Amino acid sequence: MFEYLLIGRYIHKQSFVHRLDPRTKIIGICLFILLIFVTNSISVLIVQSAVLLVLFGITHLSFYFLWQGLKGVFPLITFVGLISLVSYQEGYLIWSVGPIEIYSEGIQLAILLPARFSLLIFSTSLLTLTTSSTELAFGFARVLRPLQYLGFPSEQFAFMITVSIRFIPTFLEELDIIVKAQTARGSGFNQGNMANRMKSFVSLIVLSMLLTLRRAEQLALALESRCYRGGVERNWRMTHQMGWRDGIAAIAILFLIMITIIYEL
Amino acid sequence: MKKWFMFWFHSVNKDAFDLHQYFHRTSSKTKEITFTAFLGALAAIFQSAGGFMPGVGYFFSPIATVPIVLGTIYSIHSGLLAYLLSIVLLMIIQPSEIIIFPFTTGLLGLGIGVGFVYLKKRITILALASFLLFAGIAILLYGFRFPLFGPSIKSTITIINIVYIYLFSFFYSWLWVEISLIYCRKLRIMLD
Numbered sequence: 310m311f312e313y314l315l316i317g318r319y320i321h322k323q324s325f326v327h328r329l330d331p332r333t334k335i336i337g338i339c340l341f342i343l344l345i346f347v348t349n350s351i352s353v354l355i356v357q358s359a360v361l362l363v364l365f366g367i368t369h370l371s372f373y374f375l376w377q378g379l380k381g382v383f384p385l386i387t388f389v390g391l392i393s394l395v396s397y398q399e400g401y402l403i404w405s406v407g408p409i410e411i412y413s414e415g416i417q418l419a420i421l422l423p424a425r426f427s428l429l430i431f432s433t434s435l436l437t438l439t440t441s442s443t444e445l446a447f448g449f450a451r452v453l454r455p456l457q458y459l460g461f462p463s464e465q466f467a468f469m470i471t472v473s474i475r476f477i478p479t480f481l482e483e484l485d486i487i488v489k490a491q492t493a494r495g496s497g498f499n500q501g502n503m504a505n506r507m508k509s510f511v512s513l514i515v516l517s518m519l520l521t522l523r524r525a526e527q528l529a530l531a532l533e534s535r536c537y538r539g540g541v542e543r544n545w546r547m548t549h550q551m552g553w554r555d556g557i558a559a560i561a562i563l564f565l566i567m568i569t570i571i572y573e574l
Numbered sequence: 575m576k577k578w579f580m581f582w583f584h585s586v587n588k589d590a591f592d593l594h595q596y597f598h599r600t601s602s603k604t605k606e607i608t609f610t611a612f613l614g615a616l617a618a619i620f621q622s623a624g625g626f627m628p629g630v631g632y633f634f635s636p637i638a639t640v641p642i643v644l645g646t647i648y649s650i651h652s653g654l655l656a657y658l659l660s661i662v663l664l665m666i667i668q669p670s671e672i673i674i675f676p677f678t679t680g681l682l683g684l685g686i687g688v689g690f691v692y693l694k695k696r697i698t699i700l701a702l703a704s705f706l707l708f709a710g711i712a713i714l715l716y717g718f719r720f721p722l723f724g725p726s727i728k729s730t731i732t733i734i735n736i737v738y739i740y741l742f743s744f745f746y747s748w749l750w751v752e753i754s755l756i757y758c759r760k761l762r763i764m765l766d
Contacts, residue, residue, distance in 0.1 A: 346718065378669070381668075381670075382670040385670065386670075389720070389721060392721040393719075393721055396721060397719075398730075399730070418719060422719070422720065422721075426670065426673075429669055429670070429672065429673075430669045430670055433665050433666075433669035433672075434669065436665075437665075437666050442666075445666070449662065462655075465607055465655075466655065466658070466659070468607060468611075469607060469610060469611035469614060469655065469659050470611075470659065470662060470663070472607075472608060472611040472612075473611045473612065473614050473615035473618075473659060473663060474615075474663070474666070476611070476612060476615055477615050477618075477619060477663075477667070480612070480615055480616060480619055481619060484619065506633075507753070510633075510637060510753075511753065511756055511757055511760070513637070514637060514640050514753075514757045515757050515760045515761055515764065517616060518640065518641075518644055518757070518761055519761065519764055519765075521609070521612045521613065521616060521641075522609065522765075524608075524612060525605060525608040525609035525611075525612050526600075526605060528608045529602060529604040529605035529607075529608045529609075532604050532608070533602070533604050537604055538603070538604070539602075539603035539604045539606070539607045
């Protein structure tokens with residue numbers, strides 16, 4: 310039931326994007342996402358899409374991976390586009406048939422929203438396809454490090470990312486077993502009346518939380534018996550150094566920020 | 575009338591408070607880290623269920639509220655970390671949910687959890703949770719212009735739309751407060 314979830318999508322290659330420092334990729338993608346949501350101009354979105362496609366092209370990865378990321382939510386994106394087209398009634402009237410009226414702003418929004426969604430998925434796919442989970446944890450620990458001065462436990466957070474990525478497949482298996490066991494006992498998660506559905510969901514919630522608590526206790530015991538101390542700064546087996554590639558990536562991001570500011574002002 | 579009044583103004587956080595006490599009695603720094611990590615992973619799995627199990631998966635997505643509620647009952651710090659961790663994990667496993675989770679299910683979880691720990695009465699817990707959910711929906715609808723309710727509520731700000739959104743937030747939060755009360759009681763009984 311849960312076997313379709315794609316985890317650990319990292320594909321090892323020796324491309325320019327793969328060799329970038331994880332910090333550069335994380336900050337770059339976050340800024341890129343921010344730019345996607347700030348812009349209201351279709352031409353800027355086209356420039357942003359072109360930059361993303363060029364970046365994806367130089368990763369030497371198949372464009373099939375982009376489609377794979379989008380495939381699951383494609384109906385939702387299409388629905389959002391259609392809803393925006395018919396529900397947003399600002400600008401001037403372009404076309405009307407019966408109760409359906411299409412306005413100029415509606416058309417713009419029907420292009421902008423699905424494009425933003427797709428670019429969001431493509432940009433995060435670019436990050437996860439070119440960065441391993443260890444690199445991601447290292448990147449987040451370093452990017453969030455300045456927040457330590459405000460009391461944010463960046464090292465702990467990086468450790469949590471590593472642990473949770475490792476345990477997602479285990480949880481999926483356990484949830485699958487619970488769902489199948491409940492279904493075999495006659496519980497229907499998508500059938501029956503509201504009360505029966507609620508009962509099924511409450512059983513799933515209680516059992517999954519109990520399993521989580523027990524597993525957390527077991528893992529904590531295993532870690533403590535190996536002298537792990539939470540909240541203490543750890544050192545990393547592999548560290549990364551920023552280089553000329555990161556400089557080029559920073560220039561590209563600055564170029565995108567400038568274009569967005571020029572068009573939006 | 576008195577029964578109705580008691581329903582809303584009666585203290586309901588006993589089981590959640592007992593769970594909070596249980597966590598503090600048996601807790602260690604390492605256990606807090608592992609438990610928070612697992613709750614973050616569970617929230618991300620439930621939230622992304624709609625994407626990888628089209629159809630039935632959308633029934634699992636609202637359950638993403640539960641791990642955040644439990645994390646917040648453990649401690650506010652754990653709840654916030656589980657919330658942030660789920661956002662990062664969603665970025666890795668299901669990026670399309672990054673927009674929805676932080677403003678709806680996740681935020682509601684934080685609201686209910688904080689309510690259970692610091693507030694006692696059903697009405698105050700509900701007021702906090704529904705206000706946070708309302709704020710999240712308003713950001714999505716008016717800030718990002720994301721048609722969360724389909725064509726029924728448009729992205730233009732009107733008093734009637736705001737009233738509808740708040741009523742929806744109130745009823746949805748109420749449903750989740752009641753579900754949370756049930757599973758907190760069951761969980762406490764199982765852990766005792």
